[in-house]
Amino acid sequence: MFDIDHFKRVNDGFGHLAGDEVIRHVAKVALASLRESDCLGRYGGEEFVAILPEVDAAGAAIAGERMRRAVAEEPALFDGKNIAVTISVGVAEAGPTPRTPESLLGEADDALYLSKANGRNRVSMRAAARATPPS
Secondary structure (H helix, E strand, C coil), rough: CEEEECHHHHHHHHCHHHHHHHHHHHHHHHHHCCCCCEEEEEEEEEEEEEEEECCCCHHHHHHHHHHHHHHHCEEEEEEEECCCCCCCECCCCCCCCCHCCEEEEEEEEHHHHHHHHHHCCCCCCCCCCCCCCCC
């Protein structure tokens, strides 16, 4: 899961049309950094979720870093102006233990907030609270 850092500043400083363009730009750049088998979707507002099949937590962190770097290196263009943008990323792994989508998203969201708390424009992972497999 990731979101655009300080997105309100984009809307306040450049207007909502620029904000819409920044969202489209970030989605395009992030998607281009992923594999064809990966899926990226807007979760709400300026938040996105990427699903990376057959990738463990370490691989997801690498993919998150690739997205983060790609977005940071390519500013959005709106009305002839470059708008520098960064993202904060939170990584969670589904793993072999059955989990609900809500618990996985919650873990990714917690990790995203770690990225924000530690200065933004970074990738974080929270130690998973895995359920014990049923006996």
